[in-house]
Amino acid sequence: MALTTQSFESPQALTEAFAAQLVSILSDGIAKRGRASLVVSGGRTPLALFQTLSNADLEWDKVDVTLADERWVDEADDASNTRLVRENLIQNKASVANFVTLKTDHSDAKDGIGEAESRVANLAQPFDALILGMGEDGHTASLFPCSEQVEAGLDMDSGRVCIAVQPTTAPHQRISLTLPALLNSRNIFLHLTGESKKDVLTDALSGATEVQKPITAVVNRAPVTLMWAP
Numbered sequence: 001m002a003l004t005t006q007s008f009e010s011p012q013a014l015t016e017a018f019a020a021q022l023v024s025i026l027s028d029g030i031a032k033r034g035r036a037s038l039v040v041s042g043g044r045t046p047l048a049l050f051q052t053l054s055n056a057d058l059e060w061d062k063v064d065v066t067l068a069d070e071r072w073v074d075e076a077d078d079a080s081n082t083r084l085v086r087e088n089l090i091q092n093k094a095s096v097a098n099f100v101t102l103k104t105d106h107s108d109a110k111d112g113i114g115e116a117e118s119r120v121a122n123l124a125q126p127f128d129a130l131i132l133g134m135g136e137d138g139h140t141a142s143l144f145p146c147s148e149q150v151e152a153g154l155d156m157d158s159g160r161v162c163i164a165v166q167p168t169t170a171p172h173q174r175i176s177l178t179l180p181a182l183l184n185s186r187n188i189f190l191h192l193t194g195e196s197k198k199d200v201l202t203d204a205l206s207g208a209t210e211v212q213k214p215i216t217a218v219v220n221r222a223p224v225t226l227m228w229a230p
């Protein structure tokens with residue numbers, strides 16, 4: 001297990017420090033390789049981070065942004081992670097970034113997998129930075145422990161980059177990057193706020209199986225930096 005924790009006294013302090021680290025990583029990626037890639041998560045946790053990042057000085061026209069997972073809803077829907085990213089991150093100075101979405105026009109996520117994988121394949125990899133979130137059930141990206149697809153999503157030998165997921169304890173069909181696709185990242189962050197999420201992570205890392213708490217599958221295989229504030 002390789003988890004390094006950076007704790008902050010407030011969500012605002014976390015946001016500022018995290019944004020600065022991401023800018024440094026992405027700038028370094030641009031300097032070394034000409035472009036940089038950032039994989040973000042949806043949900044509520046990254047909202048302030050997205051807003052702060054969107055105002056950061058960076059050669060955003062050389063940055064590719066995509067999502068670790070998406071709810072299979074129209075972009076106009078409040079639950080759309082794409083909408084969240086467009087309205088909060090792909091704004092201001094970051095409005096010129098190349099945002100690659102996972103959602104396709106197919107009505108079923110299973111039918112959109114091929115197209116989504118082709119889009120991701122066009123991005124330079126390994127990704128420079130991956131920001132994961134985590135749900136109270138230990139899911140990360142949309143690798144839900146309650147879903148029939150969790151084992152396939154965690155399969156390191158599947159050869160798949162994306163998977164369609166139907167959670168039974170959360171709304172909406174999903175598309176998610178698979179575990180091997182997520183791990184194909186130079187810098188992996190887990191972004192959590194609040195005591196209860198920290199407790200979930202501590203419990204998960206003290207004996208749960210990867211299928212029970214998919215976040216452990218990431219921490220078991222790669223260096224992960226936990227960015228946490230109360």
Ligand SMILES: O=C1O[C@H](COP(=O)(O)O)[C@@H](O)[C@H](O)[C@H]1O
Pocket residue numbers: 041042043044045046068069070071081132133134135136140141142
């Ligand atoms: O459904 C999702 O949940 C997780 C956690 O979201 P949060 O609202 O608790 O921050 C998120 O990481 C994932 O991208 C999202 O689709």
